[in-house]
Amino acid sequence: MAVIEIKPDVYFVGAIHWDRQIFDELIPLPDGTSYNAYIVRGSEKTALIDTVDPEVQEQLLRNLRKLGVEKIDYIISNHAEQDHSGSIPKILELYPEAKVVTNSKCKAFLINLLLIPEDKFIEIKEGDELSLGNKTLRFIMTPWVHWPETMSTYLVEDRILFSCDFFGSHLATSVMLVDDNPKVVEDAKRYYAEIMMPFRNIIKKNIDKISKLDIDMIAPSHGPIYRKPEIIIDAYSDWISDAVKNEVVVPYVSMHGSTKKMVDHFIDALIERGMIVRTCNLTHADMGKMAMTLVEAATIVFATPMVLSGAHPAAVYAAFLTNALRPKLKFASMIGSYGWGGRMLDQIKSLISNLKVEFLDPVLIKGYPREDDFRKLDDLADRILTKHKEIGIA
Numbered sequence: 399m400a401v402i403e404i405k406p407d408v409y410f411v412g413a414i415h416w417d418r419q420i421f422d423e424l425i426p427l428p429d430g431t432s433y434n435a436y437i438v439r440g441s442e443k444t445a446l447i448d449t450v451d452p453e454v455q456e457q458l459l460r461n462l463r464k465l466g467v468e469k470i471d472y473i474i475s476n477h478a479e480q481d482h483s484g485s486i487p488k489i490l491e492l493y494p495e496a497k498v499v500t501n502s503k504c505k506a507f508l509i510n511l512l513l514i515p516e517d518k519f520i521e522i523k524e525g526d527e528l529s530l531g532n533k534t535l536r537f538i539m540t541p542w543v544h545w546p547e548t549m550s551t552y553l554v555e556d557r558i559l560f561s562c563d564f565f566g567s568h569l570a571t572s573v574m575l576v577d578d579n580p581k582v583v584e585d586a587k588r589y590y591a592e593i594m595m596p597f598r599n600i601i602k603k604n605i606d607k608i609s610k611l612d613i614d615m616i617a618p619s620h621g622p623i624y625r626k627p628e629i630i631i632d633a634y635s636d637w638i639s640d641a642v643k644n645e646v647v648v649p650y651v652s653m654h655g656s657t658k659k660m661v662d663h664f665i666d667a668l669i670e671r672g673m674i675v676r677t678c679n680l681t682h683a684d685m686g687k688m689a690m691t692l693v694e695a696a697t698i699v700f701a702t703p704m705v706l707s708g709a710h711p712a713a714v715y716a717a718f719l720t721n722a723l724r725p726k727l728k729f730a731s732m733i734g735s736y737g738w739g740g741r742m743l744d745q746i747k748s749l750i751s752n753l754k755v756e757f758l759d760p761v762l763i764k765g766y767p768r769e770d771d772f773r774k775l776d777d778l779a780d781r782i783l784t785k786h787k788e789i790g791i792a
Contacts, residue, residue, distance in 0.1 A: 399412065399413060399414040399432070399457060399461070399572070399574075400461075400464075401461045401464050401465050402574050402575070404436075404558070404574075404575060404615065404617065404623060405556045405558065405615070406556075407438065407439040407440070407533070408436065408437070408438050408439075408553065408556060408558065409436065409437045409439075409461075409465060410434060410435075410436060410574055410617075410623070411435050411436065411437050411446075411458060411461035411462060411465060412432060412433050412434040412435040412436070412448075412450055412457070412458060412461075412619075413432065413433050413435075413450040413451070413454040413455070413457035413458055414430070414432045414454075414457070414570050414571075414572075415430055415431050415432065415433065415451065415453070415454055415570060416430045416570045417430060418430050418431055418570075421481075421568065425568075425592050425593070425686060426684055426685070426686050427568050428684070428686075429568065429569045429570055429571075429585060430568070430569070430570030431568040431569065431570055431620055431621070432569065432570055432571070432574075432620055432621060433448075433449075433450035433451050433454065433481055433482065433619065433620065434448065434617065434618060434619045434620065434621075434623075435447065435448045435449050435450055435458055435619075436448070436560060436617060437462070437465060437467060438530060438533055438535070438553060439530075439533075440529070440530020440531035440532055440533040441530070441531030441532040441533075442529070442530060442531030442532075443471040443472065443529070443530040443531060444467065444469060444470055444471050444472075444530070445470070445471065445472040445473075445474055445499075445528070445530055445535060446470050446472070446473050446474065446489065446496075447474040447476070447551055447560045448474065448475065448476055448477070448482045448483075448560070448562065448619050449473070449482060449483060449484065449485035449486050449488075449489060450481070450482070450484070450485050451480065451481040451482075451484055451485070452480070452484040452485055452488070455484070455485040455488055458485055459488070459492070469493065469495065470489065470493040470495075470496045471495070471496060471497070471530075472496065472497055472498075472499045472520070472528065472530075473486055473489055473490070473496050473497070473498045473499065474499050474500070474535065474551050474560075475498055475499070475500040475504055475508060476500075476504075476548060476549050476550060476551060476560065476561075476562035476619065477504065477545060477547065477548045477549075477562045477563060477619070478500075478504045478507030478508050478511060478545065478547055479545060479563075480511065480512075482562065482563075482619050483508060483511070483512060484512070486498060486508065486512060486514060487512055487513075487514065490514070490518060496518075497518060497519065497520045498514060498518050498519050498520070499519075499520045499522060499528060499537075500519065500520075500521070500522065500547075500549070501521065501522060501523060501537070501539065501547060501549055502521055502523075503546060503547035504547040504548075504549070505519050505521055506547075507545075507547055522537050523537070523539075524537070524538065524539045525537070525538070527554075532555070533553060533554075533555050533556070534553070534554040534555060535551050535552070535553060535554075536551070536552040536554055537549055537550075537551055537552075538550045538551070538552055538607060538608065538611075540561070540562075540564055540604040540607065540608070541600065541604075542597040542600040542601075542604075543562075543563055543564040543594060543597060543600075543601060543604060544563055544593050544594055544596075544597060548562055548563065548564070549562070550562060550564060550608065552611055552613075556614070556615075557611075557612050557613055557614035557615065558613075558614065558615045558616075558617055559608060559611065559613050559615070559616050559617065559627070560617050560618075560619075561608075561616055561617070561618045561619075562618065562619045563593065563594075563618065563619060563620065564594075564601075564604065564618065565586065565616050565618045565624070565630045565631075565634065566586070566589055566618035566619055566620035566621050567582060567585035567586040567588070567589045567618070567620055567621030567622070568585060568588070568589055568620055568621065569581075569582065569585040569620075569621045569622065571621075571622060573622065574622050574623055575622065575623050575625055576622040576623065576624060576625065577625050577626050577629075578626060578629060579622070582621065582622050583629065583630065583633050585621060586621065586630060586633065587633065587637065587690055587693060588686050588687075588689070588690050589620065589621070590634065590637055590693065591686070591689035591690045591692065591693050591723070592686050592689045592723075595637075595689070595692070595693065595723045595724060595725055596722065596723055596724045598637075598638045598724065598726065599638075601634065601638050602638050605631065605634060605635060605638070608631075609631070613627045614627070615627065616630060616631075636694075637693050637694070640726060641694075642694055642695060642696040642726055642727070642728055642789075642791060643674070643694045643695065643696060643791060644672070644673050644674060644696065644786050644791045644792045645673065645674040645675070645676060645691075645694060645695040645696060645697070646668050646673050646674070646675050646676070646695065646696070646697045646698070646699060646782060647676045647677075647678070647688075647691045647692060647695045647697070647698045647699070648661060648664070648665060648675060648676070648677045648678070648698075648699050648701055649677075649678040649680055649683070649688060649698070649700055649701070649713065649716040649720075650677065650678070650679060650680060650700075650701035650702070650713075651679070651680040651681055651701070651702055651703070651710045651712045651713055652701075652703060653703045653705070653710070654703070655766075656703065656735035656763075656765065656766045656767060657701055657702060657703045657733070657734050657735045659766070659767050660701065660733050660734070660735065660761070660763070660767050660771070660775060661677075661701045661733070663767070663772050663775050664699070664701075664733060664775045664778070664779065665677065667775055667776050667778075667779035668779050668782070670779075671779055671780070671782075671783045672783070672792065673779075673782070673783065673786065673792065676691040676695065678691065678716070680710075680712035680713060680715075680716055681712060683712075683716075685716075685719060688716065688719070689719070689723055692720060692723060692725035692727065693725065694726075695725070695727060696727065696728045696729060696785075696786055696789070696791060697727065697728065697729040697730065697731070697782050697785070697786070698720060698727055698729075698730050698731075698755075699730070699731045699732065699733060699778075699782075700713055700716065700717060700730075700731075700732045700733075700734075700746055701713075701732070701733045701734055702732070702734045702742065702746075703734055703735050703736065704734065704735070704736035704737065704738075704740040704742050707739070707740035707741060707742075708740060708741060708742050708745050709734075709742040709745050709746055713746070714745070714746075714749065717746050717749035717750050718749050720750060720753070721749055721750045721751065721752045721753060722752070724752050724753065725753070727753055727754075727755050728755060728756065728785070728789060729755055729756050729757075729758055729782065729785050730750060730753065730755040730756075730757050730758070731757065731758040731759070731760050731761075731778060731782070732746055732760040732761075732762065733760060733761045733762070733775065733778070734760075734761075734762055734763075735762075735763050735764070735765065735766070735767070736762060736763075736764060737764070737765065742762075743760055743762060756785070758778065758781050758782065758785070759778070759781075760778075761774045761775055761778050
């Protein structure tokens with residue numbers, strides 16, 4: 399990726415990872431990703447804000463050479479995770495006079511993860527400022543987006559917030575400066591759903607904190623740079639609010655067709671009652687897309703057959719993931735088919751113990767669904783609609 403000047407003497411020098419397909423050996427990346435690093439040249443000092451994943455560090459080094467960076471005084475580390483910090487040792491090797499500037503928690507992580515000597519650090523705290531001459535960096539602690547040590551760096555004179563993972567998106571693109579792009583916000587929603595949603599209540603505090611700043615541009619460490627900060631701030635404010643929509647998520651798996659027959663009828667029943675339905679076939683699901691469906695939905699209904707006296711493993715994983723992501727769901731239930739006795743209901747309930755939901759009576763049937771079973775599914779759809787009406791979304 400080429401060097402991009404985003405404001406006078408402020409440059410994107412990061413790396414685009416066009417063909418990365420999975421992140422942390424867990425998160426699918428259908429659009430690749432970027433690792434954003436920035437050079438800020440002051441009249442007296444030069445700072446590098448974050449680095450890149452070591453796998454693509456040659457892009458960063460090439461950009462520094464293109465820009466003619468002969469000296470780096472400070473390496474600002476907003477976050478210790480290796481996709482941002484992993485190239486710090488190489489930068490210290492090439493620019494031995496540089497000091498790593500970060501908070502005490504991040505310092506401890508970097509010493510343990512990258513074996514950076516303690517004497518290479520300058521430790522800062524909330525509100526501290528670092529002068530580069532005619533440019534000033536102010537440090538703002540924004541923990542749990544998504545590690546406990548994460549911070550943001552604010553370039554005072556240019557009103558740029560370098561927010562690290564906060565407000566980021568996994569998107570490989572040559573268009574790094576955006577004004578209003580629905581695709582970028584959609585990718586940011588996916589990123590929020592997969593990574594940030596468990597920390598929704600803490601993010602509220604972080605948004606309150608950064609909202610006090612005069613921000614002209616948000617430059618995250620993944621994905622495009624926002625020239626209209628309100629676009630992503632408003633989106634986040636909606637996602638982290640307690641408000642839900644008249645939506646039902648139905649993650650399902652079916653082995654021999656019985657549960658699928660129930661799902662098909664149930665989906666029609668929900669739609670007929672005016673609810674938006676988002677389904678996820680767990681046998682070949684993009685779990686990132688499933689995570690996105692959870693961001694604003696009011697209700698989730700797991701649909702699974704019984705396997706060895708429990709829920710299908712794919713449904714177990716879906717319940718585990720939902721529990722880990724802690725979406726703002728209000729209601730949950732379960733439908734499915736079994737051949738003999740089992741404990742899949744208790745199993746699914748125990749797997750979603752983090753969710754603050756009202757669990758509605760399930761529809762679990764023996765064998766292939768009959769007319770009476772379809773009526774029970776209609777009744778469940780009615781109960782969900784009633785609950786949605788009670789909270790004012792239907």
